[in-house]
Structures are given as structure tokens and as C-alpha cells.
Amino acid sequence: MNNHLSIIGVPMDLGQMRRGVDMGPSAIRYAGMIERLEQLNYVIEDLGDIEIPRPKSNKESKLDNLRNLNEIAEGTTRLAEKVDEVVEKGSFPLVLGGDHSIAMGTLAGLAKHYDNLGVIWYDAHGDLNTADSSPSGNxxxxxxxxxxxxxHEKLTSIHGDEPKIKPENIVIIGARSLDEGERVLIEEKGIKVYTMHEVDRMGMPTVMDESIEYLRGRTDGVHLSLDLDGLDPNEAPGVGTPVLGGLSYRESHLAMEMLYQSNMLTSAEFVEVNPILDERNKTATVAVGLMGSLFGESLK
Known part of the structure; x- marks a missing residue:
């Protein structure tokens, strides 16, 4: 794995309704992320936080059933440009959220550099809604x-009009809360999904072996997008949309260890850490622990 890491914080809290997730990047840094990665002999460049525009009034900004559309489009465009720059100079982008809307910017910035970018979406949710299918507009x-x-065109055109990824290059792991429109899209596009049923039945080693093998044969880079609500709320309480019955701390460490051993990861982001909802920064500490495993921490 590239030993030059560029940290990009994205204090975005506009993609949902619960305040506090904009403090996620600070909470993760406070939990000792940089020190942990430096101990693994990585060269760390902390680029600070992307400036996120705020709505012009305290009234809810909603356009075409999309909450804070203009501000999110502007903020994620700034992120896309920064990620593009980081990859261009040969560094590994490690993005800290912020809510999961920031992934639009991360993937848009990465897409300029890959013909077949693979994505591991480690999440309780599919995040495959549209303005028409979303119950909330978040x-x-x-x-x-x-x-x-x-x-919406304002979002799909971030840092380029073309689609940023292909459905056959996606693996969703840990899903347990899918809206009906998402289920339809998954079936229609043939997206590979390992729900918690599959994780329980097959075990995490098999799920990760299959995911790695599936992506290795068809991609020229792989991005990990890890939402902390993929873990069970008992393990990671500081998230905005917790869903019971999630992945365990140990399963998640194993998944990260296997990704490191695969030597295929080219970028990563950790999102939805909300310190206001957390217990003594527990969720940020979990995120940092998972980063340790993802970047090669070992007892050997």
C-alpha cells in the first residue's frame, strides 16, 4: 500500500438532519489517528478540513425534495478537486467525515484516475436512494x-458529467436497512450485496475473500467507503442512523486486515462519526482502531 497518506477532513452535516457529525473529523484526529498511522511508518500529510458552505438562513433549504442541495453540491465539488489533486501527486487519500454525502465528492475526484474504480461500501444502508425514492430527502x-x-443533475455532474463508477464494480457489505427503491435498483443493476444474513451465514472471512476476488479481476483501483453505522450500535453508538444487528468490532477488524493483505486498496474514507451522539469518543476511537488494521497493524 502507498505509504504516503493525505488526510482530508470534511465537516459536512448537511446531508441529514442530526447535528454534530460535522465534528467527526476533529473527533477522529483527537482519538489519535495520526499518531497511530505514524507508528506504522506512514508519511502523513494532514491537509486540514474542506470549507463547507452553510445555508444562508436558519430555515430548511430544500430544493426538488433534496435537503441542502446547493450547499452539498458546492462542498462535495471542493472535496472532489482536493482528492483529484492528492491522487495526481501520488498520495493515498484518506477522507474523514462528516456524513456519507461526502462520498459523492470522494468518488468524483477518484474517478478521473481510474477506468474501473472498485468500491467497497461498508454500511448498514445501501445509500442508493434518489429524490423520488427517498422517504426523507436526506x-x-x-x-x-x-x-x-x-x-439530480447538480449532484451527478460533480467534477464531471459522466458516471463515476459502474454497478458491477461495487460490493456492499453489512446492509440491513434497504428502502424499497434501493432494492429495486440493486436488482436492476446487478449490484453485489452481502447483507447481515450473508455475513452471519457465510462468516466474514468468506465474505471478504469473495469480495476481494470479485473486485481484483475487474478493477484498476479500489476505494473503501466505511460508514461507522455498519457496525452494531453497541460497538459504535455515535452515529446518526443506528441499526441494530450490525457488524461486530472483531469482524470489522478482520475485514480491514484482509483488505490490507490484499494490497488492492487505493483510497479510503471513514464517515458518520457524530461525537454529540457518542459515548466518550468511543466511535471515533473505533474508527481509528479500524484504520490501524486497514493500514497494517499486527500483533506479529
Whole structure:
């Protein structure tokens, strides 16, 4: 794995309705992320936080059933440009959220550099909604659909009009809360999904072996987008949309260890850490622990 890491914080809280997730990047840094990765002999460049525009008034900004559409489009465009720059100079982008709407910007910035970018979407949710299918209008439930070129033009055109990823290059792991429109899209596009049923039945080693093998044969780079709500709320309480019955701390460490051993990862992001909802920064500490495993921490 590339030993030059560029950290990009994205204090975005506009993609959902619960305040506090904009403090996620600070919470992750406070939990010792940089020190942990430096101990693994990585060269760390912390680029600070992307400036996120704020709505011009305290009234809810909603356009075409999409909450804070203009501000999110502007903020994720800035992120896309920064990620593009980081990859261009040969560094590994490690993005800290913020809510999961930021993935639109991350993937848009990465897409300029890959013909077949693979994505591991480690999440309780599919994030495949559109303005028509979303019950809430929250854009943090839409970034995977947007990156496929499905959704509002202001979002699908971030850092380029073309789709950023292909459905056959996606693996969703840990899903246990899918809206009906998402189920339809998954079936229609043939997206590979390992729900918690599959994880329980097959075991995490098999799920990861299959995911790695599936992506290795068809991609020229792989991005990990890890939503902390993929873990069970008992393990990661500080998230905005917790869903019971999630992945365990140990399963998640194993998944990260196997990704490191695969030597195929080219970028990563950790999102939805909300310190206001957390218990003594537990969720940020979990995120940092998972980063340790992802970047090669070992007892050997």
C-alpha cells in the first residue's frame, strides 16, 4: 500500500438532519489517528478540513425534495478537486467525515484516475436512494446512486458529467436497512450485496475473500467507503442512523486486515462519526482502531 497518506477532513452535516457529525473529523484526529498511522511508518500529510458552505438562513433549504442541495453540491465539488489533486501527486487519500454525502465528492475526484474504480461500501444502508425514492430527502442516503449517474443533475455532474463508477464494480457489505427503491435498483443493476444474513451465514472471512476476488479481476483501483453505522450500535453508538444487528468490532477488524493483505486498496474514507451522539469518543476511537488494521497493524 502507498505509504504516503493525505488526510482530508470534511465537516459536512448537511446531508441529514442530526447535528454534530460535522465534528467527526476533529473527533477522529483527537482519538489519535495520526499518531497511530505514524507508528506504522506512514508519511502523513494532514491537509486540514474542506470549507463547507452553510445555508444562508436558519430555515430548511430544500430544493426538488433534496435537503441542502446547493450547499452539498458546492462542498462535495471542493472535496472532489482536493482528492483529484492528492491522487495526481501520488498520495493515498484518506477522507474523514462528516456524513456519507461526502462520498459523492470522494468518488468524483477518484474517478478521473481510474477506468474501473472498485468500491467497497461498508454500511448498514445501501445509500442508493434518489429524490423520488427517498422517504426523507436526506442526501446522505443517495451518494452511491449519484456516483452511478442516477439522481439530480447538480449532484451527478460533480467534477464531471459522466458516471463515476459502474454497478458491477461495487460490493456492499453489512446492509440491513434497504428502502424499497434501493432494492429495486440493486436488482436492476446487478449490484453485489452481502447483507447481515450473508455475513452471519457465510462468516466474514468468506465474505471478504469473495469480495476481494470479485473486485481484483475487474478493477484498476479500489476505494473503501466505511460508514461507522455498519457496525452494531453497541460497538459504535455515535452515529446518526443506528441499526441494530450490525457488524461486530472483531469482524470489522478482520475485514480491514484482509483488505490490507490484499494490497488492492487505493483510497479510503471513514464517515458518520457524530461525537454529540457518542459515548466518550468511543466511535471515533473505533474508527481509528479500524484504520490501524486497514493500514497494517499486527500483533506479529
Amino acid at each position: 442526501i446522505h442516503g443517495m451518494p452511491l446512486a449519484v456516483s452511478l449517474g442516477i439522481g
